[in-house]
Amino acid sequence: MYNPETEIVFPSKAIGSLSSLRGETWQDLVNMVIEKPLDSPEQTAFLLMMIKIDGCITCNVDSFRAMRGCPACAQLNIRRYKGTDDDLVHQYEQALMDTKKTFFKDS
Template sequence: MYNSDTEVIFPLRSVPFLRGLRGPQWDQLIDYILSDLASQQEQIAFILMIVRLVGCSGCNADSFRAMRGCTKCAQQSIKRYRGEDQDLINLYEKTKQEIQNNPRIG
C-alpha cells in the first residue's frame, strides 16, 4: 500500500499538523518554526528532534507506521509523549545547539 504522506524522514510540510496536540508552549514553538523568523538551522533542528522522537530511522515502506503516513505517526508520538511541553522545548533547544555546533551544517 502506498501513502502519499510517507517520506524518508519527517517533512517540514507536516509541522502545522502538530499544532494543538499539546499546550500553549508547544503551539508557540510550532508557530515559531513555521514563521519567517525561524532560520533554516532552527527548522532542521526541529525536524531532527521529531525524527528522533518518532523513530523515523526505523521506519520502512512496509511498516505500519509508513502505511499511516508521517503526519499521523508524528501526531501520535507527540500526543503520547509523557513529558511536559517544557521537556520537548528543552529537547528542541538541545538539538538546536547540536546543529549549531556542527560545522558541516548550515
Template sequence: MYPDSEILFPPRCIKTLRDLRGPQWRELIDRLLTLPNNHEAVLAFGLLVIDESSCLTCSLDSYRASLGCCTCAQRSISGYKGTDEELLADYQENLAKVRKYASNPNMALATEIMLQATMAPPRRR
C-alpha cells in the same frame, strides 16, 4: 507506496502538530511556520520529531509508513510521556546540535555544495 510517507519527517507536517501540546509548544510551532524549511530552528525541530517518532527505523512497508508521516508524528508528539518543558528542552538541545554542525566550516561547505547540487536543474543526457 503510501502517498503521505517520506523517508524522514517533512516540514510540511509541522502545522499538524500545533494543537497537540500546551501554549509554549503552540508558540514554537507558530514561529516555525514563519521560517524557511532550511532555517536552523526548523531543522532542529525536524530532528526532534525524527527522534521522537523513530523515523530512522521506519520501513516503507510498515504500519507507521501506512499511516503517513504527519499522522505518525502527531501520534508521537501527543503520546510523549514527558512534560512540555522536557520536550522543549529536547528541542533546544537539537538546536544546539544544528548550530554546532553549521558552525563547522568543513561541514557548512559540504552542506552548501550538497544543497546546490540538489537545487540545480537536472542534467540532460
C-alpha cells in the same frame, strides 16, 4: 500499501499539523518554527527533534508507521509523549545546539 504522505524522514510540511496537539508552550514553539525559512537552523533542529521522537530512522515502507503516513505518525507520537511541553522545548533546544554546531558553524 503505499501512502503518499510517507517520506523518508519527518517532512517540514507536516510541522503545522502538530500545533494544536499540546499546550501553549508547544504551540508557541511550533508557530515560531513555521515562520522560519525551510533552510534555517530552527526548522532543521525541529526536524531533527521530530525524527528522533518519531523513530524515522527505523521506519520502512512496510511498517505500520509508514502505512499511516508521516503526519499521522508524528501526531500520534506528540500526543503520546509522556514528558511536559517544557521537556519538548528542552529537546528542541538541544537539537538546535547540535544543528548549529554541525551544520551552521558560520551562522
